[in-house]
Amino acid sequence: MTQTLLPVALANYVGLSAVIFFIGVAGVMLRRNPLVMLMSIELMWNAANLLFLAFARAWMNDAGHIFAFLVITVAAAEAAIGLAIVVAVFRTARNVDVDEVALMKG
Amino acid sequence: MHHVMGVDGYYPLLYVIWLLPLLGAVACWAFGPQLKRTAGALGSATIGASFVATLLSWGAATQSAGGALGAHAHLFSWMPGWNFGLLLDPLSLLWVLVITGVGFLIHVYSIGYMYTDRAIARFFAYMNFFVFAMLTLVLSDNFVGLLVGWGLVGLASYFLIGFWFHKPSAVAAARKAFVINVVGDVAIMFAIFIMFSRIGSISFGDVFAHVDRLGSLLFLVCLCLFVGAAAKSAQIPLHTWLPDAMEGPTPVSALIHAATMVTAGVYLVARCWPLWNASPDAQMLVGTIGGLTALVGAILGISQWDIKRILAYSTMSQIGYMIMGVGAGAYAAGVAHFFTHAFFKALLFLGSGIIIHELGDEQDVRRMGGLMKKLPFAFWCMLVGVLAISGIPGFSGFFSKDAVIYGMLQHGHPWLYAVGILTAGITAYYMFRLFFVTFLGEYRGTADTSAPGAGHAGPGGRPAHAPGWLMAVPVGILAVFATIAGYVLIGGGASPWSRFFAQTFPPESLPRPVIGEGLTTVIALVVVLCGIGIAYLRYATKEALANAPTRLARESARMPAPLVHLFYFDDAIEWLFVRPAQLLGEIFGRFFDPRVIDGAVQETAVSSQWLGALVRSAQTGLLRAYVVIVVFGAACFIAYYALAGGVR
Numbered sequence: 001m002t003q004t005l006l007p008v009a010l011a012n013y014v015g016l017s018a019v020i021f022f023i024g025v026a027g028v029m030l031r032r033n034p035l036v037m038l039m040s041i042e043l044m045w046n047a048a049n050l051l052f053l054a055f056a057r058a059w060m061n062d063a064g065h066i067f068a069f070l071v072i073t074v075a076a077a078e079a080a081i082g083l084a085i086v087v088a089v090f091r092t093a094r095n096v097d098v099d100e101v102a103l104m105k106g
Numbered sequence: 107m108h109h110v111m112g113v114d115g116y117y118p119l120l121y122v123i124w125l126l127p128l129l130g131a132v133a134c135w136a137f138g139p140q141l142k143r144t145a146g147a148l149g150s151a152t153i154g155a156s157f158v159a160t161l162l163s164w165g166a167a168t169q170s171a172g173g174a175l176g177a178h179a180h181l182f183s184w185m186p187g188w189n190f191g192l193l194l195d196p197l198s199l200l201w202v203l204v205i206t207g208v209g210f211l212i213h214v215y216s217i218g219y220m221y222t223d224r225a226i227a228r229f230f231a232y233m234n235f236f237v238f239a240m241l242t243l244v245l246s247d248n249f250v251g252l253l254v255g256w257g258l259v260g261l262a263s264y265f266l267i268g269f270w271f272h273k274p275s276a277v278a279a280a281r282k283a284f285v286i287n288v289v290g291d292v293a294i295m296f297a298i299f300i301m302f303s304r305i306g307s308i309s310f311g312d313v314f315a316h317v318d319r320l321g322s323l324l325f326l327v328c329l330c331l332f333v334g335a336a337a338k339s340a341q342i343p344l345h346t347w348l349p350d351a352m353e354g355p356t357p358v359s360a361l362i363h364a365a366t367m368v369t370a371g372v373y374l375v376a377r378c379w380p381l382w383n384a385s386p387d388a389q390m391l392v393g394t395i396g397g398l399t400a401l402v403g404a405i406l407g408i409s410q411w412d413i414k415r416i417l418a419y420s421t422m423s424q425i426g427y428m429i430m431g432v433g434a435g436a437y438a439a440g441v442a443h444f445f446t447h448a449f450f451k452a453l454l455f456l457g458s459g460i461i462i463h464e465l466g467d468e469q470d471v472r473r474m475g476g477l478m479k480k481l482p483f484a485f486w487c488m489l490v491g492v493l494a495i496s497g498i499p500g501f502s503g504f505f506s507k508d509a510v511i512y513g514m515l516q517h518g519h520p521w522l523y524a525v526g527i528l529t530a531g532i533t534a535y536y537m538f539r540l541f542f543v544t545f546l547g548e549y550r551g552t553a554d555t556s557a558p559g560a561g562h563a564g565p566g567g568r569p570a571h572a573p574g575w576l577m578a579v580p581v582g583i584l585a586v587f588a589t590i591a592g593y594v595l596i597g598g599g600a601s602p603w604s605r606f607f608a609q610t611f612p613p614e615s616l617p618r619p620v621i622g623e624g625l626t627t628v629i630a631l632v633v634v635l636c637g638i639g640i641a642y643l644r645y646a647t648k649e650a651l652a653n654a655p656t657r658l659a660r661e662s663a664r665m666p667a668p669l670v671h672l673f674y675f676d677d678a679i680e681w682l683f684v685r686p687a688q689l690l691g692e693i694f695g696r697f698f699d700p701r702v703i704d705g706a707v708q709e710t711a712v713s714s715q716w717l718g719a720l721v722r723s724a725q726t727g728l729l730r731a732y733v734v735i736v737v738f739g740a741a742c743f744i745a746y747y748a749l750a751g752g753v754r
Contacts, residue, residue: 028730028733029733029734032730037729099729099730101729102727102728104725104727105725105726
């Protein structure tokens with residue numbers, strides 16, 4: 001690991017990514033507003049993206065960049081579908097509390 | 107390579123003989139509503155044409171080339187050792203001639219007999235189908251084809267016994283005949299399994315050329331084959347279906363249950379003579395069973411009052427003679443008795459059919475009597491039949507029965523010889539009993555005045571009247587043959603019969619028995635005359651005829667219990683097989699099915715319901731709970747790899 005393009009040590013990136021990821025996890029687990037939950041998921045995607053890019057720069061391997069683009073694309077699709085579901089649920093239930101919408105209870 | 111019995115080649119006339127009756131059956135079945143009564147003419151014509159084709163094949167069937175005898179037509183090959191074909195050699199030629207010849211006469215007779223029956227097309231479809239099945243049986247050149255025909259004749263017999271299916275007794279009789287016959291079918295199947303496993307072929311030629319390979323299983327093969335023969339030919343103890351089978355129309359009784367189908371067992375034993383000749387134990391068994399059947403059938407014939415049941419027991423008894431003959435090694439004699447029996451027994455059945463027909467379905471001889479004046483034609487025809495079956499010189503039965511009886515002595519079975527002579531006497535007794543009670547004295551029935559169930563007697567309850575020519579001509583022809591058919595046996599070793607079968611059966615060089623052929627004839631004749639004399643004293647003296655109603659009523663009241671219960675064969679079968687089977691069914695119906703089968707199904711349903719409830723409780727529908735589970739699971743994975751050092 002002689003050559004690197006990182007201005008600061010890799011551990012900082014990893015630490016920041018972990019912090020963002022767990023903020024996202026906590027948001028999904030604790031908040032009941034589906035919009036906020038989608039935003040929290042977005043945070044987790046971006047934590048992963050940050051790691052891809054950090055390792056790509058650290059190891060001089062462009063594959064990480066490609067994966068970041070892939071993640072952004074999938075995240076966009078996910079957001080579109082997620083928002084559509086939220087809108088559909090809101091239209092029928094007039095409610096955006098995920099605890100109140102338990103249609104799949106077995 | 108496979109051995110062919112018969113000159114290998116393509117003899118297309120065999121297809122014509124074989125398939126014409128099938129064509130008639132299909133036509134009568136498919137176009138019954140259109141054909142109506144012409145179905146009878148069509149059905150008779152196909153059998154008649156088949157008979158003519160058989161006559162045309164006579165030369166080919168008796169030719170021999172390179173050690174092979176008869177005509178052969180290959181059908182198809184399935185696997186190595188499984189070659190199917192048709193074979194017409196002297197033995198099958200004889201059977202085919204009787205099946206199609208006597209069959210044709212009975213078909214013509216049936217046109218008259220079944221004239222008023224609405225289902226006449228169905229009747230002829232079944233009859234033609236029967237002839238086809240029987241031809242399959244005797245024309246096959248292999249055991250599997252024989253078994254196919256064997257099963258099909260059983261099916262046709264079932265159809266025709268139960269032809270009047272609105273009678274519960276007819277349905278029960280049909281079922282009984284079918285079930286007992288299937289016992290025989292299965293036995294033959296086992297014999298085929300053994301033969302194929304040891305010899306590797308199903309064709310007669312291969313099996314008979316390698317009998318030695320059967321080794322210690324030979325007796326078992328013979329036993330299985332004979333169980334089949336006994337079921338089909340009504341031999342003890344599988345005979346109980348035959349008297350019940352008289353529920354069918356009388357022409358059916360004549361064709362299937364007298365002349366042809368029930369003699370299939372005789373054919374099987376005669377066809378498989380290389381097997382029996384190699385196993386003296388099996389010969390002893392078959393001869394003994396045949397002799398016992400002859401005796402028991404004759405004794406039971408004494409006790410019956412239904413004219414058709416008397417004839418049924420006499421059929422059983424006469425087939426006992428044939429089986430005794432072919433079983434003990436007197437093949438040509440046993441087969442000869444089949445030949446003459448086909449004529450005189452068909453004659454007796456068709457003659458009794460005329461009586462039944464004219465008396466409005468009356469079958470009880472106690473309500474007949476004095477029919478000599480009313481039905482002179484039936485009287486003379488029945489007289490010929492009775493003389494023939496009793497073995498009076500000049501009539502066919504005399505020649506063949508004596509040949510069988512003398513054959514017993516030649517082949518070293520003095521006991522069977524004695525049984526044969528004794529049975530001849532009893533036969534003469536019960537046949538003349540039938541004859542005297544039916545034709546002599548005063549008429550004791552009611553058909554003249556009221557004609558009960560005058561289905562056949564015509565409108566207005568017409569009294570007994572002469573049969574139409576459709577029924578009379580076949581009976582007349584049969585009467586002629588019942589007289590002269592035995593003449594082919596005249597001449598001993600140089601007779602036409604012996605020359606016909608010279609290459610079919612093994613040559614016999616037997617020691618001269620103590621009692622010669624002439625003396626045997628005399629002894630048998632004396633015994634027969636004694637039987638007739640006793641019958642005359644009991645039924646035909648002036649005094650007996652004057653008091654006939656009271657005497658007959660007293661006789662039926664004093665009938666010994668074993669005879670009334672037909673020697674308890676039905677009861678034995680009932681207790682040994684039917685009741686245990688019913689008990690088994692009861693156990694399965696009451697316990698096994700509801701508890702075990704249904705229980706397993708119920709338990710599966712209940713336990714999967716319970717499992718579903720358990721799993722369902724995890725499905726809360728709460729999104730955030732799922733997230734917690736996913737995160738917890740991911741945490742577990744990470745913890746595992748971190749602690750186990752899986753990550754490097």
